[in-house]
Amino acid sequence: MFDKNDFKVFNDDTLSGRLELIKRDLDPKFEVLGQDLLQALEDEYHQKFFLKIAKHQRRTKNPPPDTWLAINQDKKGYKKTPHLEFGLWPDRYFITFSLLADIRDRVNYYPILEKYQDKIISEGWGVSNDHTSSVLKNAAEFGDVIKHYQKVKSSDLVVGFELLKDDPIVSSADYDQLLKDKFMKLSKYLVLFNEEVAK
Structure with missing residues (x-):
């Protein structure tokens, strides 16, 4: 389903043009993948999950620098809750x-972040304090990322995986399962964090 042509949506530098390409070329893929992931998550955890595909409706001038689907466990919205995303920057996929x-x-x-800090580091996820940046730091820096998140109110806490556009596997056009597997592996933190904070 996914292939290197996905990144062509970013070749259009106009707002209307890029939005139309995202709507035509990526959103249908997001819908299919999103429904597959919802089913897999509910089969795995026997809990309810909710899907949102970015529509970029608040943009009036600049084209979106990235686009994504989001999944969380609160039907009211995902941004104020722990959530998972799958999407594209111009040079990479991200989960x-x-x-x-x-x-x-x-x-x-x-305290939940500190509890799972060593596990996240050992699994080698990329980490960041900025969800608006495509760059993920090495897992070894997660301790510093947690401290920054605790001290700086404007910072985010991001854990994830990226697959670069120029990675040989992207040229092979056979990586849908890899993306699904990474998403499902990361999903345990969504469930764990929600369970921990509810205690």
Whole structure:
């Protein structure tokens, strides 16, 4: 389903043009993948999950620098809750688990992050304090990322995986299962964090 042509949507530098390409070329793939992931998540965890595909409706001038689908466990919206995303920057696919700056009950997640810090590092996920940047740091820096998130209110907490556009596997056009597997592996943190914060 996914292939290197996905990135062509970013070749159009106009707002209307890029939005139309995203709607035509990527959103149908997001819908198929999103429904597959919802089913896999509900089969795995026997809990309810909700899908949102970015529509970029607030943009009036600049084209979106990335586009994505998001999955969480709160039907009211995902941005103020722990959530998973799958999407594209112009040079890479990304799969992330995020706690954004304005997440509800933010301080309640600090001890949970510390509890799972070693596990996240050992699994080698990329980490970041900025969900608006495509760059993920090495897992070894996760301790510093957690400290920054605890001290700087405007910062995010991002854990994830990226597959670069020029990676040989992208040229092979046979990586749908890899993306699904990474998403499902990362999904355990969505469930664990929601369960921990509810205690």
